Amino acid sequence: MINLLILPIIIPLLTAVILMFFAKKVVIQRWISAISLSGTLIASLILINKIDHDGIQTLNIGSWPAPFGITLVSDMLSALLVATTSLIALCSVIYSFYSIGKARENFYYYSIIQFLIVGVNGAFTTGDIFNMFVFFEVMLMSSYVLLVIGGTKIQLRESIKYILVNVTSSALFVITVGYLYSVVGTLNMAHISERIAEVDQPAILTVIAVLFLIVFGLKGAIFPLYFWLPGAYYAPPAPVMALFGALLTKVGVYSIMRTYTLFFYHDTGFTHEILAVLALLTVILGSIAAIAYKDIKKIVIYNIIIAIGVIVYGIAMMNSDGLSGAVFYLVHDMIIKAVLFLLVGIIIAITGSSDYRKYSGLIRHYPILGWTFFIAVLALAGIPPLSGFVGKLLIASGGFAAGDAVGALIILLSSLFVLYSLMRVFLNSFWGDPAGSSVNKDIPVGKLLIPVIALVVVAVFYGVCSEWINGYIIQATEVLMQPEIYIKAVLNR
Amino acid sequence: MEILMSILIGLLFASAVYLMLSKSLLRIIIGTGLLSHGAHLLLLTMAGLKRGTVPLLGEEATNYTDPIPQALILTAIVISFGVTAFFLVLAYRAYQELGTDNIDEMRGSKNND
Numbered sequence: 001m002i003n004l005l006i007l008p009i010i011i012p013l014l015t016a017v018i019l020m021f022f023a024k025k026v027v028i029q030r031w032i033s034a035i036s037l038s039g040t041l042i043a044s045l046i047l048i049n050k051i052d053h054d055g056i057q058t059l060n061i062g063s064w065p066a067p068f069g070i071t072l073v074s075d076m077l078s079a080l081l082v083a084t085t086s087l088i089a090l091c092s093v094i095y096s097f098y099s100i101g102k103a104r105e106n107f108y109y110y111s112i113i114q115f116l117i118v119g120v121n122g123a124f125t126t127g128d129i130f131n132m133f134v135f136f137e138v139m140l141m142s143s144y145v146l147l148v149i150g151g152t153k154i155q156l157r158e159s160i161k162y163i164l165v166n167v168t169s170s171a172l173f174v175i176t177v178g179y180l181y182s183v184v185g186t187l188n189m190a191h192i193s194e195r196i197a198e199v200d201q202p203a204i205l206t207v208i209a210v211l212f213l214i215v216f217g218l219k220g221a222i223f224p225l226y227f228w229l230p231g232a233y234y235a236p237p238a239p240v241m242a243l244f245g246a247l248l249t250k251v252g253v254y255s256i257m258r259t260y261t262l263f264f265y266h267d268t269g270f271t272h273e274i275l276a277v278l279a280l281l282t283v284i285l286g287s288i289a290a291i292a293y294k295d296i297k298k299i300v301i302y303n304i305i306i307a308i309g310v311i312v313y314g315i316a317m318m319n320s321d322g323l324s325g326a327v328f329y330l331v332h333d334m335i336i337k338a339v340l341f342l343l344v345g346i347i348i349a350i351t352g353s354s355d356y357r358k359y360s361g362l363i364r365h366y367p368i369l370g371w372t373f374f375i376a377v378l379a380l381a382g383i384p385p386l387s388g389f390v391g392k393l394l395i396a397s398g399g400f401a402a403g404d405a406v407g408a409l410i411i412l413l414s415s416l417f418v419l420y421s422l423m424r425v426f427l428n429s430f431w432g433d434p435a436g437s438s439v440n441k442d443i444p445v446g447k448l449l450i451p452v453i454a455l456v457v458v459a460v461f462y463g464v465c466s467e468w469i470n471g472y473i474i475q476a477t478e479v480l481m482q483p484e485i486y487i488k489a490v491l492n493r
Numbered sequence: 494m495e496i497l498m499s500i501l502i503g504l505l506f507a508s509a510v511y512l513m514l515s516k517s518l519l520r521i522i523i524g525t526g527l528l529s530h531g532a533h534l535l536l537l538t539m540a541g542l543k544r545g546t547v548p549l550l551g552e553e554a555t556n557y558t559d560p561i562p563q564a565l566i567l568t569a570i571v572i573s574f575g576v577t578a579f580f581l582v583l584a585y586r587a588y589q590e591l592g593t594d595n596i597d598e599m600r601g602s603k604n605n606d
Contacts, residue, residue, distance in 0.1 A: 134572070144579060156587040156590055160587055164521060167580070171525075177536075177565075179539060
């Protein structure tokens with residue numbers, strides 16, 4: 001079916017509209033949103049299968065030929081990310097059933113989550129640079145509402161800062177698109193790439209490349225532009241935090257990946273050098289902050305920043321190892337960050353505090369929770385059979401292949417900091433004497449754990465069966481390495 | 494003409510940045526308004542301000558102005574309108590709840606969460 005690739009966008013969109021009509025009927029809201037997200041997930045898995053067999057799928061909306069209308073393009077990279085997004089959204093929504101509370105559910109909570117998924121899936125699938133801006137705005141508008149819904153003081157305060165940063169970066173996005181349009185005269189991404197190749201990237205296009213880096217770096221929180229993230233992600237409740245941590249920054253990373261492999265691959269000496277340096281600084285500063293805090297939410301938040309740095313470093317290497325490592329790590333990191341935020345949410349619900357010094361011995365009362373957390377931490381750090389290993393291995397070997405031994409070593413060392421920062425949480429809160437910490441045993445932890453364990457199983461499967469998944473990753477990397485495939489698929493040449 | 498517009502847009506950006514770096518929340522929101530105004534004018538300018546008639550086929554002219562940036566600007570205007578409306582209401586709520594419009598006082602502390 002030719003319209004298959006629009007399904008992960010249109011199903012959540014229609015669901016969001018339908019959900020608005022009976023905001024107060026919470027049970028119906030839950031059922032509809034869970035069913036539609038399962039449908040989105042199934043559609044995206046079928047899409048992956050389709051791309052695996054038939055190559056890149058494109059859809060010219062309204063049947064206008066490629067550079068003139070909006071084209072949706074689904075290559076293996078976007079399809080994998082869309083499937084991961086749908087899976088994480090489904091698990092976060094199921095988690096929300098038991099944790100988010102009636103007050104929020106009554107105010108269009110599920111509807112807004114669906115709009116967030118529309119924005120994220122759209123941004124992954126679009127083949128038009130201005131359409132990408134629009135999907136970014138769909139995503140950001142929903143994230144503003146999700147951040148502030150509930151209206152506590154901390155949420156109001158952090159929302160103001162978050163919106164201000166994103167309004168600025170959106171204006172910058174419009175400006176950059178304006179500049180790019182004045183140089184190449186087109187908005188279709190494949191056509192832009194073709195025209196840039198024709199003029200062989202003069203200096204003005206390098207300037208535009210750096211502007212794009214600033215725009216997407218603000219969305220994706222790379223080194224000098226990450227300042228807004230720790231505060232903003234601290235404010236919302238756990239399932240929203242999981243959605244933010246897993247999806248929003250990764251859209252920025254995906255955009256960097258797309259623009260730097262499709263548009264600006266002619267003068268890599270300058271742009272990709274900047275990218276590599278910024279990525280390493282991101283990793284270093286994230287590592288310092290991750291071991292500095294005693295607050296579990298903050299620790300996980302700074303682990304997002306470390307992972308962003310690692311992925312961007314893989315992109316900056318621009319060889320097949322680095323790029324496939326970046327793709328591998330991107331999918332792994334989306335899943336595992338969602339797991340960690342959901343687990344942190346459970347721990348805070350049990351103990352009523354996010355400071356890990358205030359409790360100990362949780363493993364006595366909650367053994368399954370403890371071991372799930374332990375596996376998640378090992379997977380995040382990249383212990384061999386688990387999911388973080390292959391991605392980081394490929395990124396490091398890409399770094400060595402590009403002759404950047406220092407960078408690759410920093411990437412490898414950062415794993416140690418990741419492991420230390422979270423293992424410290426595990427040792428302090430789950431080991432030790434159970435006495436003296438306030439533990440609430442009334443929380444229905446079993447129900448909350450179901451979606452988390454489902455995600456952990458996927459993460460373990462992703463690591464153990466990496467041989468099988470590698471086929472898909474290679475297909476995704478092929479398009480990144482050879483933009484001609486993408487251009488040919490879109491423009492039919 | 495493009496030079497003149499560029500200078501004007503530069504002035505708009507300068508004022509926007511100045512306002513957004515101030516302490517009062519309302520001045521910041523006025524700054525975002527100026528910023529999006531500058532961005533929209535930039536889109537219009539960057540596509541070229543060549544002479545031609547309005548993009549209506551009924552005019553039957555030989556030259557038309559480029560219709561794409563006008564569509565882009567229209568989209569960007571409604572988006573920034575939506576965001577600004579949300580931001581203004583948020584600022585109002587924040588003023589009611591936190592009792593200040595000074596961005597410096599909006600810090601997290603033990604008693605103020």
